[in-house]
Amino acid sequence: MKTYYIDVANFSLNKFGEELCGDNVEVVTTEDGLIVVMSDGLGSGVKANILATLTSKIAITMLKEGATIEETIDTITNTLPECQVRKLAYSTFTILNIRNNGEVYMVEYDNPPVFFYRGGREGSLFKKERQINNKVIYETNFYMGENDMLTIVSDGAVHAGVGQLLNLGWQWEHINDFLKNLVNKEKTSENICRHLLEVCKNLYDDKPGDDTTVVTIKLKKAEYLNIFTGPPKKKEDDTILINAIKNCVGKKVLCGGTTANIVSSALKKPITIDMENYNPEVPPMGYMEGIDLLTEGLLTLNKTKDILSIYLEERKNKKLPSPIEGNDGATKLSRMLIEDGSHIHIWVGQAVNPAHQNPLFPSEFNLKMKVVKELVEILKSLGKIVEITYL
Incomplete structure (x- = not known):
């Protein structure tokens, strides 16, 4: 049925x-x-x-x-x-x-x-x-x-x-x-x-x-949106990331420069940077054939989380939410999460980025992990069906 x-x-x-x-x-x-x-x-x-x-x-x-x-x-x-x-x-x-x-x-x-x-x-x-x-x-x-x-x-x-x-x-x-x-x-x-x-x-x-x-x-009908952020914990697992991108159903979003470079190299698809839709709060987007949205990682995800958090708060207070307007990466990702995805699958690479945390700290202190978990809770509160896979 x-x-x-x-x-x-x-x-x-x-x-x-x-x-x-x-x-x-x-x-x-x-x-x-x-x-x-x-x-x-x-x-x-x-x-x-x-x-x-x-x-x-x-x-x-x-x-x-x-x-x-x-x-x-x-x-x-x-x-x-x-x-x-x-x-x-x-x-x-x-x-x-x-x-x-x-x-x-x-x-x-x-x-x-x-x-x-x-x-x-x-x-x-x-x-x-x-x-x-x-x-x-x-x-x-x-x-x-x-x-x-x-x-x-x-x-x-x-x-x-x-x-x-x-x-x-x-x-x-x-x-x-x-x-x-x-x-x-x-x-x-x-x-x-x-x-x-x-x-x-x-x-x-x-x-x-x-x-x-x-x-x-x-x-x-179910609308699938896949977000890939961060490289896998083990270098040999890059092929798992590439196969997931090739085989997943629905729209594909890459969040993170390292992730984008791995995919670009494996698929032999060049990356072009968008310097026109620039927002001082969010790093520039990029474009790659076969990818619906390509953005920087942590800063963009954190800004997306903030935009959706305000949006959710307005809904909880039964106020009419303001339209999400803008052409930067975080705004586009926020709109996609609201309008283009009923089922959202987030693929989280667990490789440690020294810029985000001290490598000696345990993984739960990872800033990206924290932002992703907060984003997932917001999406669930917005009625989305969310799945996470760690690589």
């Missing part, structure tokens, strides 16, 4: 003047896929944040432990009763359980309908209406295939611009038209979310009148 890599991203805008977002998204990995819950709490600020967080935490915890949707909604209903003044649910939600084979079970309650695109075109979903604890929900069972996309938004998106640039807000149909143009242009879920939220922010004139959240899920 065909399996996919599930590319999921979510970002939010807080209502203007509020420090906390009244929407909350929870994503948890299961044995065979993901569960995603997006909840929108009534109102805004602290109260809405607590309500949305409770709803999403209850739902994702119960569903992961095998509870039925009836049990889950019953628990949410009894925990968060209706507002007696406005006769509205304290929290709305969309629940998505997606497996690696593309099988999807979805429940929607009072959030805007999801946006679904199959084969780059708008797709239709058959939704079954059910009533559980006096709440009308819509259930959907369907399959997603390669490059199919599903986007969930809170009502802050469809209200964007109300009373300002647009009399009636952006409206579902307009967002649908916008996404239809994006689905074939943007490769990652993250970029889809970013573009959509940036438009919402502009329509609100940088002062969102409601909490606004976007969640996007795309199914992709």
Whole structure:
């Protein structure tokens, strides 16, 4: 059975003047896929944040432990009763359980309908209406295939611009038209979310009148990215390095002058240095036929780690990450790690570089090893599947 890599991203805008977002998204990995819950709490600020967080935490915890949707909604209903003044649910939600084979079970309650695109075109979903604890929900069972996309938004998106640039807000149909143009242009879920939220922010004139959240899920085939850094510990193992480069699947990145020279000599491929895209903080890149990116070693990897660390911190704080812009080696490698690799294999040569450490020190003091380990943890936090091989 065909399996996919599930590319999921979510970002939010807080209502203007509020420090906390009244929407909350929870994503948890299961044995065979993901569960995603997006909840929108009534109102805004602290109260809405607590309500949305409770709803999403209850739902994702119960569903992961095998509870039925009836049990889950019953628990949410009894925990968060209706507002007696406005006769509205304290929290709305969309629940998505997606497996690696593309099988999807979805429940929607009072959030805007999801946006679904199959084969780059708008797709239709058959939704079954059910009533559980006096709440009308819509259930959907369907399959997603390669490059199919599903986007969930809170009502802050469809209200964007109300009373300002647009009399009636952006409206579902307009967002649908916008996404239809994006689905074939943007490769990652993250970029889809970013573009959509940036438009919402502009329509609100940088002062969102409601909490606004976007969640996007795309199914992709596995994308492999191989990074080779440092020569092997034993000179006779250079052939292992060369064979790994020849036979690995996916994109190939060489990090380190010594590594590049070994490969250049063995494959008889010359190296040219790029002095145009120069950044004082990062040594110049190089080019070699058959290699997707060639950079210096430790300084470039450390700068890459710093760029991705800031990027991850913005995501953890549910801020809209700034685009990673630039043409130096570290910036290019950072973009490749985010956009071009779902499965990342790092091949680490253990030869000691006297410039990086005292040869008398144990290997755990090796600066390159330390940077690689920190980079691996960041990549895993970004949802990447990472493998390390020591040479």
